[in-house]
Amino acid sequence: MVRPDTTVSPLPQARWWRAGVVQAVSPPGVIDLGPGYLEPALLAVDEVLPLYAEALTMFGPAALSYGANAGAEPLRASLAARHGCTAEEIMVTAGSSQALTLLCTVLGRPGRFVVVERTCYDLGRSIMTDHGLRLREVDADGEGVRPEALDRALSHGDDVAFVYLTPTFHNPTGTVAGEQRRRELLAVAARHGVPIVEDDAYTELCLDRPAPPPSLAALAGRQGVIRLGSFAKTLGPGLRLGWLEAEPGLIDTLAGRGQLVSGGALNHLTSLAVSMLMGDGRYERRLSWLRGQLRLRREALVAALRSGLDESVTVSRPAGGFFVWLTFDPRRSEAALLAAAGRAGVAVAPGSRFGSAVGTHLRLAYSLNPPDRLAEAAARLAAAWRTEETLR
Ligand SMILES: Cc1ncc(COP(=O)(O)O)c(C=O)c1O
Incomplete structure (x- = not known):
């Protein structure tokens, strides 16, 4: 099946993507970079x-x-x-x-x-x-x-x-x-x-x-x-x-x-x-298509974060998987960064959820949203973190 390179079409069964059917659904208006899920249109329904x-x-x-x-x-x-x-x-x-x-x-x-x-x-x-x-x-x-x-x-x-x-x-x-x-x-x-x-x-x-x-x-x-x-x-x-x-x-x-x-x-x-x-060979074809889609999403998120955030924030560019890892000046408070992201309508995962890491970190998934939404999320985050008081 030939699919467009840059985006995938919305699913006709979108009404079923709701609480009680799937595990977690973000509230309307929130761009969810929290969980390590594939975007609905990237799940292998056709295959x-x-x-x-x-x-x-x-x-x-x-x-x-x-x-x-x-x-x-x-x-x-x-x-x-x-x-x-x-x-x-x-x-x-x-x-x-x-x-x-x-x-x-x-x-x-x-x-x-x-x-x-x-x-x-x-x-x-x-x-x-x-x-x-x-x-x-x-x-x-x-x-x-x-x-x-x-x-x-x-x-x-x-x-x-x-x-x-x-x-x-x-x-x-x-x-x-x-x-x-x-x-x-x-x-x-x-x-x-x-x-x-x-x-x-x-x-x-x-x-x-x-x-x-x-x-x-x-x-x-x-x-x-x-x-x-x-x-x-x-x-x-x-x-x-x-x-x-x-x-x-x-x-x-x-x-x-x-x-x-x-x-x-x-x-x-x-x-x-x-x-x-x-x-x-169908699995191999599926993987190569999915890698292409994830590459587009990683590029969209990393590029928009790097252009929007100042150099005090390190933005990883992972060679695979689903996640960008942000490292902040340790004087910035994770709770304040999360709250500012929430007010900007973006959900992200706190670094502290993954153990007792030293410093201040957040995890952002690029797997659950299309490239334009990821760029929008990054712009909202950059604006929120510039204007918010997030020092401890
Ligand atoms: C490192 C790692 N292991 C395991 C899992 C879960 O895998 P499964 O859905 O096959 O149980 C995840 C999913 O987020 C993961 O990130």
């Missing part, structure tokens, strides 16, 4: 529509049966081919959040620690603390966690269940760890015998060359690393579909948990539907 009929035609009753506990073989095989591992090293999950939940139940025990970056995905933190795990924060720099900081955290004598990292297009900072950094982190964790959970939701959304280095899982041959992947950011979170990569022994343990033995793989029919998309 997904035929897939269920195709899967039911191809697999018949097997598509409506209990699915194989670790996930249906066609999707495991496609994912293995795409990510350079074997199908035995892939397990289908109901998205990254469910994969992390499952890992917490198997690797965690209330009171154990997880080592995390000082600033990292807020809801990943919630999933871990929901399971009674305690978070030990470590310092990061422009490439993510510093190996010496990780080494120190693992030398504390705490009972550490795992290390949780996002080395590629980090949420919220957008940073990418280079290959050398990745190898150093792997070496530290291996020396301490602690597994790494690599949350890799955004890798396919690489917007610039060069591509990021291989995943930690690939570099380690999946020994001691569990990588979480998701279709939420590439097709749509409503599919509730993702996967994890791990060594086959751990996959057997995870797939042997009661919930999976009782109910079979999660989202079995959806997994077969998505396997149809991956088999014949």
Whole structure:
């Protein structure tokens, strides 16, 4: 299907985009740069529509049966081919959040620690603390966690269940760890015998060359690393579909948990539907179109912020993912900046939501609005932050 380059048309079903059907809807008039959602017109409605009929035609009753506990073989095989591992090293999950939940139940025990970056995905933190795990924060720099900081955290004598990292297009900072950094982190964790959970939701959304280095899982041959992947950011979170990569022994343990033995793989029919998309180049075409759309949105937001804000504010230009990370003079108050943004009709995410970052930060998503709205939001923010008293 040919679609215009710069924008996408509004959906005829717009009336269904409302509270009670979808998770969160911003009030009328507010430009919402808060959540890491895809704009409605960027969700893969056209691509997904035929897939269920195709899967039911191809697999018949097997598509409506209990699915194989670790996930249906066609999707495991496609994912293995795409990510350079074997199908035995892939397990289908109901998205990254469910994969992390499952890992917490198997690797965690209330009171154990997880080592995390000082600033990292807020809801990943919630999933871990929901399971009674305690978070030990470590310092990061422009490439993510510093190996010496990780080494120190693992030398504390705490009972550490795992290390949780996002080395590629980090949420919220957008940073990418280079290959050398990745190898150093792997070496530290291996020396301490602690597994790494690599949350890799955004890798396919690489917007610039060069591509990021291989995943930690690939570099380690999946020994001691569990990588979480998701279709939420590439097709749509409503599919509730993702996967994890791990060594086959751990996959057997995870797939042997009661919930999976009782109910079979999660989202079995959806997994077969998505396997149809991956088999014949349609997934690749979708990704390349989506990357183009995200590139336009990133450029619109970054350019308008940089031209509107003074040099005391650092505006990141991420090489992939969904988020721009703003760093302010630490004397400016996050609460006052948020309030000024709110009065200007723009919702943004406070940096403090993602942990105990040093300094004053805000996260802005460019995934949920078209380029012209992003430029408008940036202009409103720049005006609001120029005129408001936002010093502590
Ligand atoms: C780093 C990260 N991990 C996981 C998720 C959630 O993934 P899923 O929808 O597959 O549960 C998100 C979504 O915001 C994310 O940013």
